[in-house]
Amino acid sequence: MTMSDEHARRVQRRERIAARRRRAVATIAASFAACVMVVAGGVMAAGWVDGSAASETSETTAVIPSLTTIVEESIEGIQASAPDSMPEPEDDAEPFCTPAVRDAIATGDAEAVVVAAGGGEAFRSGVVDGRASDCISLEHPAWAWVVVNKQRPVEPIDYEPNSLVEPETFSPVGGHLTPAAATALDELASAAREAGVGEIALESGYRSHDMQVTTYDAQVGALGQADADLTSARPGYSEHQLGLAADVVACADGSCGTIYDVGATPQGSWVAENAWKHGWIVRYEEGTTDTTGYEPEPWHLRYVGQELARAYSEGGYATYEEFFGLSAAPSYE
Numbered sequence: 001m002t003m004s005d006e007h008a009r010r011v012q013r014r015e016r017i018a019a020r021r022r023r024a025v026a027t028i029a030a031s032f033a034a035c036v037m038v039v040a041g042g043v044m045a046a047g048w049v050d051g052s053a054a055s056e057t058s059e060t061t062a063v064i065p066s067l068t069t070i071v072e073e074s075i076e077g078i079q080a081s082a083p084d085s086m087p088e089p090e091d092d093a094e095p096f097c098t099p100a101v102r103d104a105i106a107t108g109d110a111e112a113v114v115v116a117a118g119g120g121e122a123f124r125s126g127v128v129d130g131r132a133s134d135c136i137s138l139e140h141p142a143w144a145w146v147v148v149n150k151q152r153p154v155e156p157i158d159y160e161p162n163s164l165v166e167p168e169t170f171s172p173v174g175g176h177l178t179p180a181a182a183t184a185l186d187e188l189a190s191a192a193r194e195a196g197v198g199e200i201a202l203e204s205g206y207r208s209h210d211m212q213v214t215t216y217d218a219q220v221g222a223l224g225q226a227d228a229d230l231t232s233a234r235p236g237y238s239e240h241q242l243g244l245a246a247d248v249v250a251c252a253d254g255s256c257g258t259i260y261d262v263g264a265t266p267q268g269s270w271v272a273e274n275a276w277k278h279g280w281i282v283r284y285e286e287g288t289t290d291t292t293g294y295e296p297e298p299w300h301l302r303y304v305g306q307e308l309a310r311a312y313s314e315g316g317y318a319t320y321e322e323f324f325g326l327s328a329a330p331s332y333e
Helices: 003-049 053-085 099-107 110-116 120-128 179-194 209-223 266-278 306-314
Strands: 199-204 245-252 280-284 297-303
Touching: 099 110, 110 120, 110 306, 120 306, 179 199, 179 245, 179 266, 179 280, 179 297, 199 266, 245 266, 266 280, 266 297, 266 306, 280 306
Parallel strands: none
Antiparallel strands: 199 245, 245 297, 280 297
16 A cells, blocks of 8 residues: 555545544534423423413523523533544444455456455455445346345346356356356366366356246246245346356266256265355355245355355355345345
């Protein structure tokens, strides 16, 4: 940090402290004013009850100036002592939307933005405490950190990623992902192969809004809407529409199993432990249905980038909602 940056940071800190002092003074002043009104009202009421309103009027007018003087003197004392009575916090939070962060945002590289913010945990913290609100949105579908769930639809509802590619990882249906997610999936599959756990394939990647209509309707027809909602997102609410979600399957001897088999395979166990190293999280884990609204899906991986995935794993989080301090989303609004 340069001297000019340090000076600017200190100026911002002093401005925040001054604002807190002004709010404190205003709050106390309002409290004293309320006391004046209560006491004055009590005096006047007592006068009318006793039937001696005229005689009490002079007493009331005497009380009000007296209390007003007390208020003014108290406020002056508060203002004079504020600098000493409200010391600068020892752990004052650093600004989030720095020039470095804004420059990274301009590149369109989500991972670079998180790195510029100080890493995954610093990024998460800035979002949770509100410091990132001036430059970061969890709703924009083009960023890897976007949150989509049953109460946070894709915006716009018919969104399509600007770029989609077919990963080198085998896909029996020719699945596509965003470039960053495709590269990360290739790295994941390669690492699993090198670890000796077997092959991983992409069963389903990007789905357009129209394709999700077909997928969801098929589940409703087979299961009924209530059960379908536990396993398939309604159109416009699917992470697959982002190009950042990958349903993976385990393959061996030239054939692949189904998504429902992967959890019991060596590949599934390895993915659960190691996906974060390659920028992925298991989005719907066991025991999280009350938060996510979905039954466990060990096959459904969500790309968030290596920095955020590391913070997610090291922080022991089980849901993306908890990670960003969001409300549970077990059902649609």
